[in-house]
Amino acid sequence: MADFNSDFWHWYIAIATVLSILACVWLIRWMTAGFQKKDEVETTGHVWDGDLTELNNPLPRWWLGLFYVTLAFGGFYLLLYPGLGHFSGFLNWTSKGQYEAEVARVEAEVGPLFERYQQTAILDLINDEQALKIGERLYLNYCATCHGSDARGARGFPNLRDADWQWGGDPDSIKATLLYGRNAVMPAWEAALGGEAGINEMTQYLLRLSNRATIDELADKGEAKYQMFCVACHGINGKGNTALGAPNLTDDVWLYGGSISKISESLIKGRNGQMPAFGEFLGEAKVHLLTAYIYDISQGAE
Numbered sequence: 001m002a003d004f005n006s007d008f009w010h011w012y013i014a015i016a017t018v019l020s021i022l023a024c025v026w027l028i029r030w031m032t033a034g035f036q037k038k039d040e041v042e043t044t045g046h047v048w049d050g051d052l053t054e055l056n057n058p059l060p061r062w063w064l065g066l067f068y069v070t071l072a073f074g075g076f077y078l079l080l081y082p083g084l085g086h087f088s089g090f091l092n093w094t095s096k097g098q099y100e101a102e103v104a105r106v107e108a109e110v111g112p113l114f115e116r117y118q119q120t121a122i123l124d125l126i127n128d129e130q131a132l133k134i135g136e137r138l139y140l141n142y143c144a145t146c147h148g149s150d151a152r153g154a155r156g157f158p159n160l161r162d163a164d165w166q167w168g169g170d171p172d173s174i175k176a177t178l179l180y181g182r183n184a185v186m187p188a189w190e191a192a193l194g195g196e197a198g199i200n201e202m203t204q205y206l207l208r209l210s211n212r213a214t215i216d217e218l219a220d221k222g223e224a225k226y227q228m229f230c231v232a233c234h235g236i237n238g239k240g241n242t243a244l245g246a247p248n249l250t251d252d253v254w255l256y257g258g259s260i261s262k263i264s265e266s267l268i269k270g271r272n273g274q275m276p277a278f279g280e281f282l283g284e285a286k287v288h289l290l291t292a293y294i295y296d297i298s299q300g301a302e
């Protein structure tokens with residue numbers, strides 16, 4: 001073990017440990033040595049309440065034996081397992097090694113199963129009850145913290161059960177999202193739109209895009225600026241662009257909230273949602289099963 005930066009600590013710990021064990025042996029032998037010869041019961045010489053004397057009996061043999069057993073156990077343990085400084089023990093056991101062996105055992109067990117699933121198309125996997133069960137379990141382990149245990153998301157974390165996709169909801173797009181992650185870049189617009197007034201106008205236009213009541217005069221001004229600044233990503237009609245992760249602004253589904261103040265906040269601060277990459281962490285086989293699960297739960301959604 002390379003946890004010590006000099007040999008001093010190795011010897012310090014090893015010697016202190018061995019000496020402590022030897023000291024315990026010596027202490028027990030010393031404390032019990034006198035008893036063997038005498039038949040009479042000794043007293044400690046303490047007397048209370050006139051006639052209450054304290055006897056000095058030896059420990060029962062079995063009890064004494066237990067002490068020796070514990071010491072012997074300690075000695076053997078330190079010979080077999082790491083414990084004495086950086087001596088690694090004759091069994092060469094390490095927690096990392098044990099963990100790796102367990103992982104390897106499980107991989108060998110489930111590897112072929114995952115392999116088979118990975119060769120199966122997503123559109124076929126969604127008819128495979130067992131594959132979806134595994135996908136669900138993976139989802140609960142790795143995704144539920146952000147997207148919720150029901151996969152309906154929360155503010156800033158998209159609902160995965162609906163038909164609204166920022167980055168595309170077909171199997172290939174979902175799989176790419178999981179493998180490589182996604183990094184949404186929506187710039188901040190306060191300066192470009194001309195401060196608070198410009199933000200208000202744009203917000204009014206976005207309300208109109210999503211079919212809500214608006215102050216038309218403001219929305220008209222917003223529309224002109226929309227054509228200038230926003231079409232590149234959100235499209236001429238506001239339907240978004242899955243290649244850039246630019247959301248559809250016409251459907252009244254809002255990742256960051258659809259109230260006037262939340263929409264304005266999105267414009268003022270910009271947004272930068274990040275979906276972590278899972279390809280390296282989970283491996284393609286698990287991502288494949290997760291894709292099937294996500295694709296399946298979003299089918300039939302509005």
Ligand code: HEC
Pocket residue numbers: 139142143144145146147156157158160164165166167168174177178182183184245272273274275276278290294
């Ligand atoms: C650390 C939080 C976090 C975790 C963990 C996480 N996600 Fe995400 N995910 C996000 C965020 C944030 C976004 C939105 C990114 C954006 O703004 O475009 C997202 C987006 C997505 C999208 C794209 C949605 C769309 O509309 O295109 C999918 C699909 C997805 N996540 C699935 C998963 C799955 C499956 C897992 C588990 C393997 C997972 N996520 C784990 C935070 C997370």
Ligand code: HEC
Pocket residue numbers: 166184185186187189202206226229230231232233234244245246247249253254255256257263266267271272273274
């Ligand atoms: C460079 C491309 C780009 C441009 C230009 C752009 N956006 Fe965005 N916009 C995005 C992306 C990507 C997101 C998603 C951000 C996220 O998921 O974190 C987004 C998110 C939003 C949101 C939040 C939507 C929600 O669901 O909460 C609003 C509102 C919005 N944009 C409005 C605008 C307006 C108005 C303009 C023009 C002034 C504009 N965007 C210009 C890329 C862009």
